[in-house]
Amino acid sequence: xxxxxxxxxxxxxxxxxxLSFLLTVEGEQILDSALRIGYVHRxxxxxxxxxxxVQNVHVVERVCGICSHIHTTTYCQGVEALLGLQVPPxxxxxxxxxxxxxxxxxxxxxxxxLAEYIGFTTIFMYAWxxxxxxxxxMEELSGGRVAHAANVIGGVSIDADEAHVASILDRLDVLERxxxxxxxxxxxxxxxxxxxxxxxxxSAEQIRxxxxxxxxxxxxxxxxxxxxxxxxxAYKWLNFQVITAEEGDVWARTMVRVLETxxxxxxxRQLLTELPAxxxxxxxxxxxxxxxxxxxxxxxxxxxxxxIRSDGSDRPARVKIRTPTLTTLxxxxxxxxxxxxxxxxxxxxxxxxxxxxxxx
Amino acid sequence: MTEWLSVLFAxxxxxxxxxxxxxxxxxxxxxRRVEARLQGRVGPPWFQxxxxxxxxxxxxDVLPVGANEIACAALPMVSLAAVLTAALYIPxxxxxxxxxxxxxxxxxxxxxxxxxAYFLAGWLSVSVYSVVGGSRSLLQFFSYEVPxxxxxxxxxxxxxxxxxxxxxxxxxxxxWLALVQPLGFLLALVGLIGKLKRSPFDIPKAKSEIxxxxxxxxxGRKLALWHLTMHIQMVVGIFLLVNLFLGGSxxxxxxxxxxxxxIKALFILLMLSVASALYxxxxxxxxxxxxxxxxxxxxxxxMLATIWIGGG
Amino acid sequence: MLSRLRSLLYLLPQFWRMLFTRPVTVRYxxxxxxxxxxxxxxxxxxxxxxxxxxxxARDCPAFALELERxxxxxxxxxxxxxxxxxxxxxxxxxxxxxxxxxxxxxPAAPQRDTLSRVMVRRDNxxx
Numbered sequence: 201x202x203x204x205x206x207x208x209x210x211x212x213x214x215x216x217x218x219l220s221f222l223l224t225v226e227g228e229q230i231l232d233s234a235l236r237i238g239y240v241h242r243x244x245x246x247x248x249x250x251x252x253x254v255q256n257v258h259v260v261e262r263v264c265g266i267c268s269h270i271h272t273t274t275y276c277q278g279v280e281a282l283l284g285l286q287v288p289p290x291x292x293x294x295x296x297x298x299x300x301x302x303x304x305x306x307x308x309x310x311x312x313x314l315a316e317y318i319g320f321t322t323i324f325m326y327a328w329x330x331x332x333x334x335x336x337x338m339e340e341l342s343g344g345r346v347a348h349a350a351n352v353i354g355g356v357s358i359d360a361d362e363a364h365v366a367s368i369l370d371r372l373d374v375l376e377r378x379x380x381x382x383x384x385x386x387x388x389x390x391x392x393x394x395x396x397x398x399x400x401x402x403s404a405e406q407i408r409x410x411x412x413x414x415x416x417x418x419x420x421x422x423x424x425x426x427x428x429x430x431x432x433x434a435y436k437w438l439n440f441q442v443i444t445a446e447e448g449d450v451w452a453r454t455m456v457r458v459l460e461t462x463x464x465x466x467x468x469r470q471l472l473t474e475l476p477a478x479x480x481x482x483x484x485x486x487x488x489x490x491x492x493x494x495x496x497x498x499x500x501x502x503x504x505x506x507x508i509r510s511d512g513s514d515r516p517a518r519v520k521i522r523t524p525t526l527t528t529l530x531x532x533x534x535x536x537x538x539x540x541x542x543x544x545x546x547x548x549x550x551x552x553x554x555x556x557x558x559x560x
Numbered sequence: 561m562t563e564w565l566s567v568l569f570a571x572x573x574x575x576x577x578x579x580x581x582x583x584x585x586x587x588x589x590x591x592r593r594v595e596a597r598l599q600g601r602v603g604p605p606w607f608q609x610x611x612x613x614x615x616x617x618x619x620x621d622v623l624p625v626g627a628n629e630i631a632c633a634a635l636p637m638v639s640l641a642a643v644l645t646a647a648l649y650i651p652x653x654x655x656x657x658x659x660x661x662x663x664x665x666x667x668x669x670x671x672x673x674x675x676x677a678y679f680l681a682g683w684l685s686v687s688v689y690s691v692v693g694g695s696r697s698l699l700q701f702f703s704y705e706v707p708x709x710x711x712x713x714x715x716x717x718x719x720x721x722x723x724x725x726x727x728x729x730x731x732x733x734x735x736w737l738a739l740v741q742p743l744g745f746l747l748a749l750v751g752l753i754g755k756l757k758r759s760p761f762d763i764p765k766a767k768s769e770i771x772x773x774x775x776x777x778x779x780g781r782k783l784a785l786w787h788l789t790m791h792i793q794m795v796v797g798i799f800l801l802v803n804l805f806l807g808g809s810x811x812x813x814x815x816x817x818x819x820x821x822x823i824k825a826l827f828i829l830l831m832l833s834v835a836s837a838l839y840x841x842x843x844x845x846x847x848x849x850x851x852x853x854x855x856x857x858x859x860x861x862x863m864l865a866t867i868w869i870g871g872g
Numbered sequence: 873m874l875s876r877l878r879s880l881l882y883l884l885p886q887f888w889r890m891l892f893t894r895p896v897t898v899r900y901x902x903x904x905x906x907x908x909x910x911x912x913x914x915x916x917x918x919x920x921x922x923x924x925x926x927x928x929a930r931d932c933p934a935f936a937l938e939l940e941r942x943x944x945x946x947x948x949x950x951x952x953x954x955x956x957x958x959x960x961x962x963x964x965x966x967x968x969x970x971x972x973x974x975x976x977x978x979p980a981a982p983q984r985d986t987l988s989r990v991m992v993r994r995d996n997x998x999x
Contacts, residue, residue, distance in 0.1 A: 204688055204691070204692075205688070206688045206689070206692065207688070212771065213767045213768055213771055214767075214768040214769065225692075228692070228696075228844065228845075251933060252930075252931070254931045254961065254965070255931060255932070255933035255961070256933070257933075257961075258933040258934075258957060258959040258961055259933055261959070262957075315840070316768065317768045318768075318840040318841060319759055319760065319762065319766060319767075319768070319840050319841025320839070320840035320841070321595075321599065321759070321837065322598065322599050322837045322838070322883060323840075325599035325600060325601060326599070326600065329600050329896050332896070336908075339908055339910075339911065340908040340910060341910070342910065343908070343910040343911050343912035343960065343973070344911075344912055344958070347957070347958075347959065349912065349959045349960050349961070352964065357960070357964060358910075381886070385882055385883070388875075388878065388879045388882055389840075389879060389882040389883070390879045390880055390882075391760060391839040391840040391841075391842065392840050394840070394842065394843075394846055395840050395841070395842075395843065540843055540844075540845065541692060541769060541770070542763070542766065542769050542843045542844065543843070544769065545768040545769055596895070597890065597891070597895065598887045598890050598891075599890070600890055600893070600895055600896050600897075601895050601896070601897050602895045602897040602899070834884075834887065837883070837887070838881065838882075838883050838884070838887075
């Protein structure tokens with residue numbers, strides 16, 4: 201058979217964000233793949249150096265269009281560490297609440313995208329329908345569906361009264377019923393399994409070699425989760441399990457993510473019922489003393505790292521962002537080798553790429 | 561003179577182009593509405609299929625450099641013509657334009673022309689996506705066509721006739737063949753989904769994999785004709801199944817007969833809509849597996865049993 | 873056998889339920905959309921409260937606010953909708969509560985210059 205080269209991207213129906221693949225294909229089997237990224241590089245790290253610390257909260261919020269809150273959390277956490285601020289517990293709880301709501305929203309969005317890639321439009325519609333519940337909650341809390349602007353240096357700018365907490369708890373119950381349906385479907389439905397089982401397999405050894413983080417690593421049996429390993433914000437006060445699976449294929453990643461969604465729901469309940477009283481912010485000075493800090497959090501896609509260096513002015517001297525997608529991009533070459541062309545979108549969806557994060 | 565007029569009427573109005581166009585648009589709307597409803601959405605307004613068609617007809621028609629222009633223009637027309645011709649032999653509400661002994665075979669032959677034209681369209685329009693889509697459509701053709709033909713031969717063998725209108729008429733005196741051969745009916749439905757390239761067998765035009773398959777490089781009027789072919793093919797396929805398995809109009813050419821026929825057609829359409837919302841798209845090797853390991857042996861068993869019973 | 877059939881027709885019971893539930897589609901713009909009270913929409917500036925201190929312009933990440941000051945009481949504060957990211961930082965930075973983001977959408981415009989601009993101007997001659 202002759203070899204042909206199929207371009208996937210930068211514009212392709214299977215890609216929500218621009219990246220480009222050149223696939224060398226023989227028949228329907230992929231022999232080689234060449235990846236190219238950088239189509240949505242916006243120079244955000246440089247922009248951060250030209251703005252003051254307060255402005256940068258909103259700049260880093262726009263690194264990603266899905267996990268925006270976790271970026272501001274990581275950034276604020278870093279700046280607070282430089283300033284030596286003690287953030288009040290109520291602020292930490294609300295911060296964590298939005299983090300977990302965002303994880304639910306991100307995972308449901310991902311489930312919808314995967315379902316659409318395998319042609320399962322019904323699950324796509326259901327997942328995105330139920331995601332609206334979370335988005336509505338977040339919009340009521342912060343005033344924005346995705347860009348929450350909830351974090352400020354030294355606390356949060358959002359608050360929830362008791363009536364609001366009760367209404368959120370009610371809606372979380374509805375959401376849990378829906379997610380249980382997805383869970384059952386993933387376990388049983390034949391056509392879903394036919395498309396996801398055994399596709400995009402990564403062994404625990406490969407995960408360690410490529411330093412893959414997040415749900416993709418946990419689905420291969422590598423038990424890493426910063427929420428437990430290096431608790432930040434309010435996670436040290438929460439009871440939760442870290443979900444892992446052994447199979448290491450797209451199906452296992454789906455299971456891990458959906459189970460994590462349910463775990464996040466439980467965490468949201470704990471956060472809302474145990475919400476401590478107290479102030480929402482502490483006053484933060486505008487100038488940050490010289491120093492450098494590494495701030496780490498568990499984003500929906502895995503470990504997110506911010507490095508911030510201050511030279512004593514009101515602007516950071518350097519902000520370096522390492523997003524979890526960068527680690528998973530490298531594994532794609534291994535995952536794509538030998539798979540069927542029809543499985544390319546499944547593999548791409550399986551690692552939950554966020555190109556805007558990776559390109560910054 | 562009147563002979564000519566009646567031929568023209570049959571070709572252009574009923575059951576020819578005009579009627580089929582109206583049915584295609586209506587069926588497409590119902591299909592989209594039903595699927596939307598099952599997914600918790602509202603779905604498009606009734607004029608959406610018509611608006612889509614007019615929009616495509618008005619759009620600029622471009623082909624990439626290197627594509628065979630004559631073939632790319634001829635292929636959608638040939639397949640549309642084949643589907644429209646097939647419709648002439650299929651009774652609608654008990655009324656049929658042309659019939660002769662053996663028209664079932666002609667109809668099946670005519671209905672397979674679009675599949676081959678689809679493959680050629682992919683091959684001749686120089687895009688890698690359409691080449692991959694074209695080879696997939698050919699592989700899919702071999703997977704569904706054999707069980708589909710064997711399933712459809714069941715009613716013909718039982719009725720002892722290869723004329724669609726006679727098979728339909730015989731059932732109105734006895735019992736629907738879908739009740740005698742439920743397996744055959746199911747296989748024919750699965751085959752029809754494969755023939756129409758509907759989800760879950762929309763493998764040759766899988767959007768997230770190969771953009772639009774063989775039709776990637778088509779636009780404007782040519783794409784409109786392709787879409788029209790697919791939608792009219794759906795109408796013809798549904799009418800064919802109604803006649804072969806559900807007894808056609810039951811009471812001959814009367815107003816209730818047409819209504820009954822319409823309800824049966826809608827029933828099959830509903831099953832197609834539900835099936836497309838029910839599953840993820842299969843991979844081409846999985847479809848070939850199902851086609852040859854499950855569907856074909858079942859269809860063969862069904863056909864042998866029919867011959868044994870019908871002959872004995 | 874039954875569980876096999878169930879795994880083949882998994883969503884059918886769900887479809888049955890969907891027949892009796894209303895679709896979730898929001899018919900916006902043909903039907904009104906309910907916005908929560910905290911929604912960060914249109915930026916409004918109260919000319920009575922604004923003192924022209926420029927804190928909002930300093931903290932705006934998108935440089936959407938501009939303060940042109942001639943003297944202590946002669947200033948112009950301009951808000952450019954087309955640059956605004958609706959982050960609400962100006963509201964948080966304003967010490968006098970002059971800026972509010974209200975729960976209204978900002979209408980789209982075909983051209984940048986036709987977008988409305990909120991402008992606060994004070995020319996206090998008597999001061």
